[in-house]
Amino acid sequence: MKVAIYPGSFDPITNGHTDIIDRGCGLFDKVVVAIAKSESKNPLFSLEDRINLAQSIFKGNEKVEVVGFPRKLTVDLAKDYGACAIIRGLRAVSDFEYEFQLATMNRSLAPNIESIFLTPKESLIYVSSSLIKEISDLKGDISKFVHPIVEQALRASRHLALTSFTKKSSSLIDDRFTNSAFAFIAGLAFSSIYI
Structure with a gap:
């Protein structure tokens, strides 16, 4: 059996990634999609979420296995899975x-x-992935660039981020108001003592 691994952060997985995976399936008996933890990249989605998204997209495809990628050399991961190749996607000359x-x-x-x-x-x-996140953040249409499951996940994450931001902003405003009100009252009390 000819096995290849396709490593990446997939944050999120795009139709470009899935196209590469489909092409890999045409060349190999099995493609192991190895999703890196990517702590240094500060991912939008957790490793578990990225694995779940990819597994949902390739559910029922016997040629694709989705795994978490621990911090190790890619070639060592390839050896662990008996892979003869590492698939890399190229978008541009750069x-x-x-x-x-x-x-x-x-x-x-x-x-x-x-x-x-x-x-x-x-x-x-x-x-x-970076462009997709930016378009999604600006409420643009990403439907032709990602699977519907990913689109829903991005919308949900944006909603959570907005909700969290609103709560934090509201809390900040409340704190600032409380602190300002306290300072004003304290100022009045201070000035009345010395008048």
Whole structure:
């Protein structure tokens, strides 16, 4: 069985990612979608949420396995799953230099594991998780860039963020009002003592 891993943060998973995964399934018997914890990237969705979203999208696809990616070398993860290849998506020429360095380093660490570069279809070449989050934050239409499950999750996270922000702002206003009122009353009391 030919296995490949497709590592990434997938925060959130986009139609560009799913297109790459589908293309990988055409080349390999199994594609392991390895979702990184990505603490340094300050992800919008928790690792568990990102895993659940990807699993929901590929539910019923026997060729796709979605796993959490612990902090370790990608080539070591590939070895754990008996993978012969690491799939990497390329969107633009600007991605190539970094990906080439990564592939060269991975080859020096594990010469028997190939790096396979795939591009999504042209209509998705410019789609990135960062852009999707920004469009979603600005209430733009992301329906053609992500699966409906992801769109719902982004809406829900935006709603939670707004609710949280509103509560914090309201609390801040209450605190400021209380502090200002207290200062005013204290000022009156202070001035009445010395009049």
